[in-house]
Amino acid sequence: MTAKALITGLTGQDGSYLAELLLAKGYEVFGLVRRSSTSNLERISHLFSQIKIVSGDLLDQSSLMDVIAESQPDEIYNLASQSYVPLSWTQPALTAEYTALGVSRLLESIRRCKPDAKFYQASSSEVFGQPDESPQTERTAFRPRNPYGVAKAYAHWMTINYRHKYNLYACCGITYTHESPRRGTEFVFRKITNTVAQIKLGLANELKLGNLDARRDWCYAKDAVYAMWLMLQQEQPDDYIIASGETHSVRELVECAFNYVGLNWEDYVSVDPAFYRPDEPVQLIGCIDKIKTAIGWQPQHSFKQLVELMVDSDMKKLIQNGA
Template identity: 50%
Template structure:
């Protein structure tokens, strides 16, 4: 009999790729969706619409990470083998504007989920989506032993969730792990995140729909990988005999400016003709450089990033150009790859 998994944040970039991966491995996959006036499932609609995917059991449940009692009831009903906590307010710049909301949803909700697992009495393995933003001002390269120095409310909330996960592992013997994922992107990335903002703008410029792109700090250094590869690392963490925490990264650094150059050049455009600086996109406190050392994941999980930043930029540009073309032609849109 196949395993059962529960994914919070299933409608996001990582949640959608993870659901596809688990379904391909024969899992029954349950996803948590917040109840709201709009049903934002565009990243996973193709799973519903594919009869073969339906036969593998993909079920959504209305629930909220702020409601611990509802979480306990759901866990007792589903009794999942694995839980992937990907739900969060995940935009760093937004966390400065909504710090209390970010602290609740990104930090305290991880604790609510851990406590719900304990209170329900189930024997589930728990994955907590931690972030390279926890390292903040700590000098690169960063690995599992690098001290945390967060530089945003989002980073602070993720540090809280990280240590809550470690505490429940040590206090209750729970199989709970932290995946410290560095930036990972794809054509399903939200359009307000800088990489997707860039590639989406390129597609619109090519189509004559806009002429300018406004950005903040172009000198920030990041380690960008490909999201479908990173969800595979999540799954591998929960297959190990012992629960441990892992950094997941490419180890390759690039500035926002370098990403711009590769992406615009791939589309046959000169980025200097279209990109302008706008201080409103600057963070009150900047993280200068995040570069991950994923040696532990390579050695223990047999995981290594294959797609690096240049190929990633090309994948995203091509996908956005196709999507804009489809929109202009009135075709039905599926978020690519």
Template identity: 45%
Template sequence: MKIALICGVSGQDGAYLAKLLLDKGYQVYGGSRDAQMASFNNLSRLGIRQDVKLVSISINDFRSVLQTILKVKPDEIYNLAGQSSVGLSFEQPVETLESISIGTLNLLEAIRFSNLPIKFYNAGSSECFGDTGKLAADELTPFRPRSPYGVAKAAAFWQVANYREAYQIQASTGILFNHESPLRPERFVTQKIVMAASRIAAGSKETLILGNIDIARDWGWAPDYVEAMWLMLQKEKADDYVIATGETNKLRDFIRVVFETLDLNWQEHVRTDPAFFRPTDIAEGHANPTKANHQLGWNARYTMDDIGRLMVEARRVK
């Protein structure tokens, strides 16, 4: 039985990945800063709360990381921890850089120090690319991040590449474009839209206030994307991969799909406010996932229209 350690198991991706690995017969350890106090609601929502062995680990603390690795002796480590909101990173740049960059470095150094044959997955981000215009970013596209979050993820990416080359650690980064699900917290704009539209459909008289709705992104389905993470660590040679649908849509299109699914006209319920605009933002995000398609045999099964409808349906069931 393979053993996996998921750092950041309480988040959207951590929960879906834990379920995937459990279904594949893994023994799954879930790391959290305080495993006794954390709620792990996402694990409960997926019905796997009792199946994941929870451990307390602070990835900003090297000793904590090393002790956990020596105790668990995992075959695979998935680093999904750290501050995960681009918007919040402008308000908390130091916390963002430390939790992502220093946390990743501690994990890599602890793997090196342990001398265990551990395969390592690092959660990268399309935010590293910045604004590429109409260019579909692939693994060779230069990084020009436009947020503290993107800067931190870019630093972590190069740390992984350095440890792979310098110490032959089997470490890979998945450069994931936006991916959503019903497990997203409301601070993410897609869930904010779904929850507000659902309340309006139920009779609320509120108006949904958003920032720039003309931004364009490649939106995918989170359960698809965690499968790509697992596939990366099954390869004999570690490498980095862009994970995306290859289809880009404007945020206003996502809004339209969500409201139409609820038989509403979004233009009657939504307005924009420049106060919600970010200091710097990416106008468009385009992706080229060809390498993952060919080398991993991975393809996104759902695109933006599907995701809007699936998130609305999840609210209806709830």
């Protein structure tokens, strides 16, 4: 019997990669899309003939119940949210509606319509905010520092509470920053690889950045979505950190990307205070001991491999577009 999966946030980076993974494994895949959505459908255009698009909205309880009742999914992956942190400050209530209360509506719909479905909730390292320890583990206290992190913390704890109260198979994956060629250029990793590609092709001559010493725990989105799937294949539900387990500075990222195309980064990079973030006294870095030991997952791509594949992808896109 063919397994069925429902993905919210299908049009995002993670949703598109997860859909590809599940289709390759023989799943029947349903993708929840808002009827009035103006989201970029480019990421899933190559999958339209293989995915069943269903209309629903995390703001509307009845639409979620209808979709779950009709599709009867074995697995549900909630990857939908308002996920751009700066926007959460200008639209805090909307962020809470989608990222926090949307999960409550989804959990309640599962409880009522398909209580035997396995549920994955995309949690985030933003729940730790300014943590009191580094690296962070699944037991590190939550101290979110922005509306997005607060909303994700609510969703995380609601998922755990529904698991205990109603005996649902519900998991949270606390994902750290994960990148891919499908990432938006507003995020620093893709901004850098895309601009390096432009400079190499003579389309730009400068890259403006903030604090070059800022460090991040970056991994590849394809590796991250494999961890999400693997979590739902276990006998018992549990929560795990999904990360690379190491940090790299923006300076390392810049140097690696420019070296790959044979250029000296110092000839092109300028520091702009406008891009600085507040001080980060404690580093956000995920301890992946639990997920490695319990379910055997670890990243398959190194930092250098990730940088190079993204530069290659951006170069290819620019050339295809007539650069």
